[in-house]
Amino acid sequence: MSVRKSATASVRRIATLASTTARPTTERERERRRIAVLCLPFFALAIVAGFVPLAMLVRISFAEDTIWMVGWSFGAWETLATTPAYRRVAWNTLWFVGLATAVSVALGVAVAHALEKYDLPAERVVVAAVSFPIALPGIVVAYLITVLLGNQGVVTNAIATVTGASALDLASATAITGLFLGYVYSLLPRATMVLRGTYAAVNTQAEEAARALGASRWETFYHVTLPEIRPGIAAAAILTFRSGLAIFGTVLILQSHQVVTLQIHNEISVGSYAPDVAAAIGLVYVVFIVAFTFVGLRFVDDDAVEV
Amino acid sequence: MTGDTSPRADDGSTAVENVDTVAVAASTTGSDGGSVTAARNRRWSWAGRALSTLFGRPIVTGIVAIVTAFLTVPVLVAFVSSFAESGSGVLPTGFVTLDHWRQVLGFGEYGVRQNAIPGLTYSLLIATGGMILNVLVGVPIAYALARYDFYARNWINTFAILPLVPGLILGIAFIQTYPEHGRSSLGLLAGYCLLKSPYMVLTVQSSFQSMDLVRLEESARSLGASWPRAVLTVIVPQARRGIVAGAIITWTLAAAEFNFTHKVASGSPDPFAMFLYRNIATNASYLQSAAAVSVYFLIVVAAIVVLQLLGKRGFSTAHQ
Numbered sequence: 001m002s003v004r005k006s007a008t009a010s011v012r013r014i015a016t017l018a019s020t021t022a023r024p025t026t027e028r029e030r031e032r033r034r035i036a037v038l039c040l041p042f043f044a045l046a047i048v049a050g051f052v053p054l055a056m057l058v059r060i061s062f063a064e065d066t067i068w069m070v071g072w073s074f075g076a077w078e079t080l081a082t083t084p085a086y087r088r089v090a091w092n093t094l095w096f097v098g099l100a101t102a103v104s105v106a107l108g109v110a111v112a113h114a115l116e117k118y119d120l121p122a123e124r125v126v127v128a129a130v131s132f133p134i135a136l137p138g139i140v141v142a143y144l145i146t147v148l149l150g151n152q153g154v155v156t157n158a159i160a161t162v163t164g165a166s167a168l169d170l171a172s173a174t175a176i177t178g179l180f181l182g183y184v185y186s187l188l189p190r191a192t193m194v195l196r197g198t199y200a201a202v203n204t205q206a207e208e209a210a211r212a213l214g215a216s217r218w219e220t221f222y223h224v225t226l227p228e229i230r231p232g233i234a235a236a237a238i239l240t241f242r243s244g245l246a247i248f249g250t251v252l253i254l255q256s257h258q259v260v261t262l263q264i265h266n267e268i269s270v271g272s273y274a275p276d277v278a279a280a281i282g283l284v285y286v287v288f289i290v291a292f293t294f295v296g297l298r299f300v301d302d303d304a305v306e307v
Numbered sequence: 308m309t310g311d312t313s314p315r316a317d318d319g320s321t322a323v324e325n326v327d328t329v330a331v332a333a334s335t336t337g338s339d340g341g342s343v344t345a346a347r348n349r350r351w352s353w354a355g356r357a358l359s360t361l362f363g364r365p366i367v368t369g370i371v372a373i374v375t376a377f378l379t380v381p382v383l384v385a386f387v388s389s390f391a392e393s394g395s396g397v398l399p400t401g402f403v404t405l406d407h408w409r410q411v412l413g414f415g416e417y418g419v420r421q422n423a424i425p426g427l428t429y430s431l432l433i434a435t436g437g438m439i440l441n442v443l444v445g446v447p448i449a450y451a452l453a454r455y456d457f458y459a460r461n462w463i464n465t466f467a468i469l470p471l472v473p474g475l476i477l478g479i480a481f482i483q484t485y486p487e488h489g490r491s492s493l494g495l496l497a498g499y500c501l502l503k504s505p506y507m508v509l510t511v512q513s514s515f516q517s518m519d520l521v522r523l524e525e526s527a528r529s530l531g532a533s534w535p536r537a538v539l540t541v542i543v544p545q546a547r548r549g550i551v552a553g554a555i556i557t558w559t560l561a562a563a564e565f566n567f568t569h570k571v572a573s574g575s576p577d578p579f580a581m582f583l584y585r586n587i588a589t590n591a592s593y594l595q596s597a598a599a600v601s602v603y604f605l606i607v608v609a610a611i612v613v614l615q616l617l618g619k620r621g622f623s624t625a626h627q
Contacts (some may be wrong), residue, residue, distance in 0.1 A: 031455065034534060041444045042467060042504070047502040050472055060483055060528030069483070107374055114371045118364065126371060127376045128611070135607045137565040137580060140600050143587045144381035147388075152593050154384050154398075188374065216357030217364070221450075240611035246473035248566040253588050261475050261566075269481060275483070282476040290471050297465060 054286065061279040076276035085261075086281070093259040097244035100183035101191075105236050107184070108191030109229070113221075114200040135191045138182075138249025145254065149173040176257050182250040190243055191236040198232025232270045238296035242289050260285050375565060378553075382595070386604055389597035399594075407598035411586060430579035433492055434561040437499035441557045444500065445507030446550060452508075453515035467508045472616065474502050478570025490573040497562040499625075506560065507553040514549025518542070552617050559610040563603055 017032075024030040046254060056158070059307065066072025080086055114120060148155050152175040160167040170179045202225060210220045248261040255262070267278035384399075389408065392401025405434070414423065451457075452464050481494060488494055520542065527537035543550070568580040584600035 006428045030534075031456075035457050038447040041448075041494070042508075045444050045497065045501055045504070046466075049481070049497040050477070053477060054472065056484040057476070057480045071434065073448040107370065110367050110370045111374055114367050115442065118372070120368070124381075126375050132382065132607065132611070133378055133394050133608070135559050135563075137583070138602075139564070139565050139580070139584050139587050140603060143600055144385060146593075147381040147385050147597075148377075150374050150593075156382065162316075169600055185378065216360045218357065218359030221332075221359075221363075227389055236498045242469075246475070246566070248473070248475045249569075249584075251568075252475040261473070264475060264479070275479075278479060282479060288475055289473070293469055293471070294465065 003100075048153060048231045054283075057279045057283055061276050061283060063276055066273075066275050067251060073276075076274070076280040079274075079277055080280045082260050087258055089258055089263045092257060093245065095182070095239060096180070096257060096259060097247075100180060100187055100244050101237055101241045104187040104191045104240050105195075105233060107188055108195045108236060109233065111188075111192045112195035113225075115196060116202070116287055130192050132188050134193070136186070138247055138251075139253055140249075141182050141185050142250045142253035144185065145178050145250075146173040149178050149181070162173065164233065172254050174254050179254045179256045182254060183247060185239045186247060187244050191240045194236040194239060195229065198229045198235075202228050203204050206214065221228055232268070232297060234296070245285070245289055330381075340561040341473060366376060382604065385597045386601045387407045388594055391594065394595075395446075407592075407594045408601075408614055411598040411602065426577040426582050427579055429492075429576040430562060430582075433495050433578065434499065436492075436496045437503065437561045438554050438558040440496065440500040441504055441507045441555055445504050445553065446511050447548075447555075449508045449515060449540070450520075450538065453512050454520045459615050468505045468512070470502055470505050472501075474498075474564060474568065477502065478567040479543045481571055490571055494566065494571055495578065498567045499564055502564060502567060503557040503560050504599035508554040510553035510556060511546060511549045514552075518545055538601050552614055554615075555610050555613055562606060 020029045021033050021036055024033050024271050036110075036275075038290045060066070061071060061076050062072050062074065063069045064073040064075070067110055111126070114125060115123060120126060134146070136144075149171060149285060150156065151168055151171045154172060156167050156170045159165070177238055207220055208222050210224045211217075245260070247259075251257065251262045252260065252265060264278050264281050264285070266272060267281065325333050388399035390405070391399030392404050392406075393399065448463075448467055452460065452467065452506045477498060481498060485494060505612060521541055523545065524534075524537050527541040529532065532541065563580050563583065565580040565584065568578050569584065572578050583599055583603060587596045
């Protein structure tokens with residue numbers, strides 16, 4: 001009885017809200033209409049290009065016939081849950097991206113620290129070098145790694161000339177270390193961008209006071225600077241980790257580690273065509289990214305977030 | 308000691324830091340003050356200075372130098388060797404030849420014979436379409452988020468400034484959902500727009516946040532402008548730098564978007580990302596790939612130069 005009453009009441013309230021938003025009479029209602037109008041284009045796009053395709057992905061993962069997408073079956077999810085290979089892919093992805101994130105954020109702290117505190121001789125060059133790779137797609141990053149470490153790579157050939165070993169033996173672009181450097185190449189600039197914003201807001205008076213009171217540079221950094229930049233480090237780690245999970249082009253070209261994006265690609269390739277399994281992996285992957293981002297951002301300050 | 312902590316607490320509360328962090332910062336120095344002086348006395352007696360004071364700065368500067376080299380050397384080597392005749396050996400040799408550029412762009416006598424200009428033009432047009440759509444979609448929501456406080460504002464904000472669905476997944480879902488139009492230019496355009504909209508929203512939002520929106524809007528309204536007119540002719544023009552910067556960033560990123568394009572593109576004309584892929588992954592020579600990648604470098608450099616003319620630090624969404 002009371003449940004039905006409250007349900008009717010909330011339906012009525014939503015209906016009133018909708019009608020006053022459409023035909024406002026007070027200034028408050030007009031403001032609500034303005035907000036709705038301003039948000040409408042974005043949500044129209046997000047629904048057409050984002051939510052509907054994602055809903056379709058759910059349908060595909062339950063499809064019995066994967067060519068016409070008809071019938072219902074739990075086959076794809078069963079395959080996903082029972083095949084150990086998929087758990088290995090998940091583990092591969094998590095440790096690899098986690099390690100790349102840790103390295104990128106640590107290096108990002110060093111670069112942001114130096115840019116903010118030191119009088120570097122070529123500061124503009126460093127800033128340009130750090131911001132340029134943000135625009136590069138994964139396939140270009142993969143190529144740049146082969147420029148450094150491939151069979152004809154600069155570093156490979158330099159070491160080969162010095163040590164006399166064969167360049168083909170030294171080439172590591174298509175080894176897992178090459179892929180790791182590719183990840184760091186893509187992720188480091190993103191981490192540095194977030195951390196530069198954090199460093200700009202650090203209270204330098206406290207650091208100067210610590211130094212004047214006799215703390216060494218490391219003590220000042222560890223006890224004064226680090227607590228102040230901790231929210232920035234957390235935000236950088238979250239954004240870097242989720243960017244790392246989305247990397248596909250680099251791994252498609254270098255092919256040295258079976259991460260989730262490559263697995264999804266393989267599932268829909270000719271020869272092993274299983275779009276229902278690909279959709280199921282994709283859904284787990286998207287849900288993980290969204291949950292991770294929202295849970296992670298609960299713990300950091302919103303202002304530190306930058307793409 | 309107390310003279311040290313009190314100004315920090317004042318500054319900390321005005322800074323971006325949350326209260327917890329300030330408390331942690333204050334308490335660590337609080338518990339640390341005594342030991343620091345003791346440590347200092349001991350250190351003065353035998354070594355003069357701490358190791359980190361002597362070597363910290365050179366080490367960090369060294370790390371920055373290595374990082375900068377790691378990020379720039381491959382780009383420069385790729386660009387320079389695209390003009391070289393031979394890429395074997397430590398450094399490319401035999402300058403200057405435009406053969407690789409000619410091959411890549413489809414005017415060569417061998418290699419990829421396909422003319423790349425239609426694909427490039429097509430791709431740039433799609434990126435431009437995505438950019439225009441992004442202005443129409445991104446500017447309104449950025450204004451709503453910067454100006455008004457409303458129900459679920461924070462959630463919508465996170466949703467609008469983070470690319471939640473990766474391009475690869477979106478591409479797969481897209482062609483299954485819209486089998487007829489998914490592979491068309493319209494599909495590419497909508498996908499690019501959604502994938503790159505966070506950059507637009509963030510850039511424009513940081514521009515709006517630096518303005519006193521309430522006062523601007525109320526002044527215009529009190530002088531007799533209707534609300535649409537106040538927004539379109541007073542507020543949006545004030546944020547034009549942010550809008551143009553966001554447009555350039557989204558355009559450049561969309562021009563070479565690969566993960567989504569790889570799944571959605573139908574083949575003819577070939578979008579720019581597929582042109583890059585063809586020249587990097589499939590039987591193209593090392594130097595030919597260098598020329599293909601350099602085409603994109605030129606586009607990015609042009610974008611960065613324009614962004615710097617607009618007063619931005621390269622590909623940053625932050626307001627300067």
